[in-house]
Amino acid sequence: MEKYLSFLKHTTLFEGLQEAQIQSMANCLQASRRSYRKGEYVLRQGAQVHAIAILAQGLLHVQKDDYWGNHSLLHQIAPGELFAEAYAMAENEVILNDVVAVEDSTVLFFQAQKVLTVCSNACPFHSLIIQNLFRAISAKNRHLTQKIDYMAQRTIRDKLLAYLSAQSELAQAPTFQIPFNRQQLADFLSVERSAMCRELGKMRDEGLLSFARNTFVLLSPQRANPTAQADH
Amino acid sequence: MEKYLSFLKHTTLFEGLQEAQIQSMANCLQASRRSYRKGEYVLRQGAQVHAIAILAQGLLHVQKDDYWGNHSLLHQIAPGELFAEAYAMAENEVILNDVVAVEDSTVLFFQAQKVLTVCSNACPFHSLIIQNLFRAISAKNRHLTQKIDYMAQRTIRDKLLAYLSAQSELAQAPTFQIPFNRQQLADFLSVERSAMCRELGKMRDEGLLSFARNTFVLLSPQRANPTAQADH
DNA sequence: AAGATTCCGTTGCTTTTGCAACAAAAAGGA
DNA sequence: TCCTTTTTGTTGCAAAAGCAACGGAATCTT
Numbered sequence: 001m002e003k004y005l006s007f008l009k010h011t012t013l014f015e016g017l018q019e020a021q022i023q024s025m026a027n028c029l030q031a032s033r034r035s036y037r038k039g040e041y042v043l044r045q046g047a048q049v050h051a052i053a054i055l056a057q058g059l060l061h062v063q064k065d066d067y068w069g070n071h072s073l074l075h076q077i078a079p080g081e082l083f084a085e086a087y088a089m090a091e092n093e094v095i096l097n098d099v100v101a102v103e104d105s106t107v108l109f110f111q112a113q114k115v116l117t118v119c120s121n122a123c124p125f126h127s128l129i130i131q132n133l134f135r136a137i138s139a140k141n142r143h144l145t146q147k148i149d150y151m152a153q154r155t156i157r158d159k160l161l162a163y164l165s166a167q168s169e170l171a172q173a174p175t176f177q178i179p180f181n182r183q184q185l186a187d188f189l190s191v192e193r194s195a196m197c198r199e200l201g202k203m204r205d206e207g208l209l210s211f212a213r214n215t216f217v218l219l220s221p222q223r224a225n226p227t228a229q230a231d232h
Numbered sequence: 233m234e235k236y237l238s239f240l241k242h243t244t245l246f247e248g249l250q251e252a253q254i255q256s257m258a259n260c261l262q263a264s265r266r267s268y269r270k271g272e273y274v275l276r277q278g279a280q281v282h283a284i285a286i287l288a289q290g291l292l293h294v295q296k297d298d299y300w301g302n303h304s305l306l307h308q309i310a311p312g313e314l315f316a317e318a319y320a321m322a323e324n325e326v327i328l329n330d331v332v333a334v335e336d337s338t339v340l341f342f343q344a345q346k347v348l349t350v351c352s353n354a355c356p357f358h359s360l361i362i363q364n365l366f367r368a369i370s371a372k373n374r375h376l377t378q379k380i381d382y383m384a385q386r387t388i389r390d391k392l393l394a395y396l397s398a399q400s401e402l403a404q405a406p407t408f409q410i411p412f413n414r415q416q417l418a419d420f421l422s423v424e425r426s427a428m429c430r431e432l433g434k435m436r437d438e439g440l441l442s443f444a445r446n447t448f449v450l451l452s453p454q455r456a457n458p459t460a461q462a463d464h
Numbered sequence: 465a466a467g468a469t470t471c472c473g474t475t476g477c478t479t480t481t482g483c484a485a486c487a488a489a490a491a492g493g494a
Numbered sequence: 495t496c497c498t499t500t501t502t503g504t505t506g507c508a509a510a511a512g513c514a515a516c517g518g519a520a521t522c523t524t
Contacts, residue, residue: 146328151380
């Protein structure tokens, strides 16, 4: 676990703690670690989990595949991000989505019960961690809500605009990159890839935006246009 | 606040506490109360909030209206339910949805900061409340995820089936009532009311289900059929 | 460098949805 | 009870989306 201390220091959960403090808490929280190969499942639908997880390295997808092979991408997890927290304290709730490694990944687990109850040795920073945890869950909550906003749009165009303008705002610039390829973006917005491509093409023709691979530029409708160049 | 003690005892947040204990915590959490008329806004898009709220009485809608008058219903809040928790601890985050009273309502507020930091008088039950809060947010998180599952379905029929079978499972019976009228259900699933009605009609004709007003019956496809009767 | 694989864009066709407008049923108010 | 308002269902039409199939570009592998 020691090798991850400097990493953990910068995660939301341990923000504000020194490495030595994290080290001492790691025992208190019964930390453990596991690595996964690309393609391997970290969590499976129907299972239960009692730990809070942080991705230390790699990339994960939270996704759902139904009977008919329909594939929907709920969320992408980057290093430092928390997951499994929504199930960690629920006694009888079963996980509703799969979490899959899309790259070789390493995950750290912390016993939820230990995180939430101040331990007998009274770690002085426990209270801070609880606040951090709360903030992290709140943030996730807001993200889910925002995703619902994208998906609530009736047309593919409006879904795209909702998503892309949020990304642009996040980047605080009209030019930005998205973390998805076309198929993934389609799965994320829950539309057909080909139909989405068609719509993107139309929007470019109408001068709303330009793009190359996963770099996008939002254009103010009335003016002449910078164009995203393929990175070659 | 006293008149709400017996009510609060049964909410998720105060579950496990006695009325006297809740009473003593109410001060510690700087509880306050406010009533709203039908149609009045409880929270507005763009505002900030630093308190956790519980609906004591009435009915609320969390909704979003965009420029063009498109109306989408994120969530319905029933008495005892928590809300505003996703924003209460976020310093600079602005509320992204409106919360509106659809009936005359009474809301109780608790200072989030006080809830999360164990107070100097060291209320002995504070730790329990923190766990309860965590459980409640987790549950909300799961609900949002589930709603995304409904909305991720590509056709109105599949959205309806996803939603209705979840409701049926919740009721643990093939016959159940939903808390929405047609327009509200359409807003919740983010589809056109008329198109939804058309689809409901088809599904009934095909023997998948029957309904009257907001009472639904899911039918096993291959067999003969009980029918939902209007309540008159 | 050649071949294989993944990613991206395009298009014809069919189905589904949104939209608008209207009619009937139910609920609410005076 | 009568009148008004709300809710639900229906339908024609136009727009949008899903589906399938294909070809070329980019990337990876050996």
